[in-house]
Amino acid sequence: MHSKKAISNTAKSCLDRIGAINEKLNAIIYIDKDKVRRSAEEKPSGIPVTIKDNICVKDEPTTCASKILENFKPPYDATVIKKLKDAGFILMGKANMDEFAFGSSCETSCYGPTRNPWDTKRIPGGSSGGSACAVASGEVPMALGSDTGGSIRQPAALSGIVGMKPTYGRVSRYGLIAFASSLDQIGPLAGNVRDAAVLLNAISGYDELDSTSRDVACPDFTKSLENDVRKIKIGVPREYFPEKGLDGEVKGAILESKDILQDLGVELIDIGLPHTEYALSCYYIIAPAEASSNLARFDGDQYGLRKDAKNMIDMHLKTRTAGFGDEAKRRILLGTYSLSSGYYEAYYLKAMKVRTKIKNDFLEAFKKCDVILTPTTPAPAFKIGEKINDPLGMYLSDIFTIPANLAGIPGISIPCGFTKKGLPIGLQLLGKPFDEETLFRVAYAFEQNTEFHKRKPNI
């Protein structure tokens, strides 16, 4: 385990590592090295952490990897950033991402794609691809990401690290530039389960600036890191092991993981989550609809890009047309369409009702088990450019992570194997609302009894 001392030495070595490999990977898109050195001197025991570029850091560029927010420097800190600063962490710049977190590959960034450290021809996953890559490549020990439909867990799986989406309401969203407000949640990405718990400890808690943050007790998550999972009931949902659409090697690794856990003393239970097949449809109505409204504010009036024109409408049109990338436009159009008059009931209202069904599936399942085990992704990392012209195919790579966002429950992805080509595979564990502790406990026991997290990419 990391002692605080051990990590502190890394602030400067992180800078060296970033200097050596970041150009190749494009994980970190902004860093003020002098500022890092200064704060490393002020806080000799500070843990270095990189921040996804959709989380506001006062007076530092925060752009969501979008041209429309070029040069935008927020005049305030997100609540999580305030907490990290207060807790003595050292902020290591901003991490690349899919533009506005729209994507599963980190290819839609206006700064160009981030590369997977295990195979630089491949994507690191997304949208928190920069955060995942920075951790996996050893640039930083941990990073903050955000997860709307799998954006922490999916890149963690594809990059071979740990990533957790906490329960909706566990971490304040104040200062997280919203993609889909009812789904977004900030969470940790780290090289091991303990570091993820340390980072979640630092950022979680009720925030009076966020009406959707919950006023519940925040345990010390490192206390749940016990190498003992006896009597924990783990549900295995059949819907997550389909005949078609699940890579054989991934499936093999997950089934093996299940056996490992059984050997450690957990009780395995077959469960059903019958509305799983509707989750993706439901998500692709709700998320773009909320996004279309959340992104309406980017119009060139107050901040960010402005393309001059002689009147307001033309200025807005020119600015938004020039400022948003293709995927952002696609989702804005989709969301605008499904909210527009005549379609609201058919799409948005219907999706909210199906969302209830999906949530109820989980609540039912959790009457029988403590944790649900699934693959994090249907396949390992694909090649850069492979799916960029196939939006639907891209969306399908989040098929196993999306349901947790719709239900608001916590989920963690941990390394559980490698393909023959040496690409990481992730195991997803889903928990009851506000029971991140059991997830950490199972993840920690699995990690302690396997070697996957020790393997590092050769970069």
Add this chain to the structure above:
Amino acid sequence: MKNYEVVIGLEAHVHLLTESKAFCGCSTKFGLEPNSSTCPVCLGLPGSLPVLNEKAFLYAIKTALALRCTIQDLIKFDRKNYYYPDLPKNYQISQYDMPLAYDGAIEIESQESKKKIRVKRVHLEEDAGKLMHEAEKGVSYVDFNRAGIPLLEIVSEPDIRSPEDASAYLVNLKAILKYLKVSDCNMEEGSLRCDANISVRPEGAKSLGVKTELKNMNSFKAVRDALSYEAERQIDLLTSGEKIQQETRLWDEAKGLTIAMRSKEDTQDYRYFPEPDLVPFTVDKNKIDQMMRSLPELPQAKKKRFISDYSISDYDASVLTREADISDFFEATIKTYNNPKEIANWLLGDIASLLNARKVSIAKTRLKPGHLAEMLELIHSEEISGKIAKEILPEVFEKGLSPKEIVRQKGLKQIKDTGELISIIELVLKENEKSANDYKAGKKNALMFLVGQIMKKTKGKANPKIVNDILKNMLGGK
């Protein structure tokens, strides 16, 4: 020629009198440096989130209860999406399919008879910023100080049948809001705004005519004038066989007419959906009952009570109860000087003039009910005349001194001592021998002149009745 009936519905927007904005802690003060009362939330900066101001919500519920509305079981907010530079997020946090309250009513008096105007809905939303245009330069300036101020929208059913009734509805709405102390309803500062929907139809017709929406009416008078103009315009169009265009029209106060707003290029499609940043919640029924019970007596009820308890005229009671400050002052004065009619006369006469001239409300002056009671007592006991009272009132008003004290300091007490008066009268008669003789010769008017001279000599302090008696006696005229 056909007779037409006018059909009007009003949409009032009221700033709630909170210290901070609806969803953030910025001050709601009027007249601050542009953009100095803004923060990430009311500027709609990326990442910021709204948190509902409890007082704004309670004020909204209080108003809804006073308007006899039903309160919604589940309170939720929605986003109304449209692009405009005064709207920082390009959506407004508002309420759509489930307004906070619905089905209320406001009573008005329409040509001597009482009429109930139904209130369709009451909902809470945030105000937008302020735009100032500079046409020559082709630019607009934006100040977001107003953005996020809690705004209560009160929508009537189309139950109003004349511009006068529309005005009466607003007067009563304003009185209620001021009684509840939830808004200062200052139309000049924009804390009470009003839009109207108006259509006309042949008398007796069942279906509604094509309506226009009127905006930019900045006073009660403007509402009345704009509606009168628009009703006439619509009737003229129909009688000359033309059609009415459904559109938004702006009232041009200077020209005294309504002008069609240049239609926005876009069809309106607000794409309402539930605001995901605010969690729906229920209101405790007990709390609502308790709020209902603790509502103050409202203008209508108070007016009725004033007429029956104090035997004052319908008109006096209406005016006295329009402002809670005045009706409170009235009743407080009665407690120590039990002559409601006299108190009403002073409040509606001299005191009202002083208030109007200074544009203040009575509660903000140094005049207290005790002062008025004391002054009336002085008149009643003939210590001072009504004329002296009128003279000292401004001083009481300005300085907050007791009338007795002023009378004492200035020696304004009436002279009632016959001996003293006789010597003054003798002096005056000596100086005005001609008038005295005139009177004796039968010119009755001369007496008035002499009394005037005596009052002048005594600076108005002589008791006019005694002076009259003595004078007549001395001059021996019958």
Add this chain to the structure above:
Amino acid sequence: MPDTNPIDKKTVEHVARLARINLSAQEIGLYKKQLADILEYINKLNKVDVKNTLPTSHPMGKIKNVFRKDSAKKSLPVEDVLRNAPNKKDSLFVVPKIIG
């Protein structure tokens, strides 16, 4: 939910206008196809019976709302408010005129 593809050229243009995005003729064609594909996939939801289901607009459902006490806090300094402004004058944001 409509069974047939409801997306035509006019719809894409209308939606793009509502969203304040200009599309080239080529883009209209592309988005028409892509949105149609996505919507066709989304139409799966037609199969779910939601007659007696209440909508979930918020993952944690009905909870006690967080209220803020009504007290005025410090606002941002005006320099900070305007620092990111593409165009400003004195303490005001400057935007192009509304119509013209």
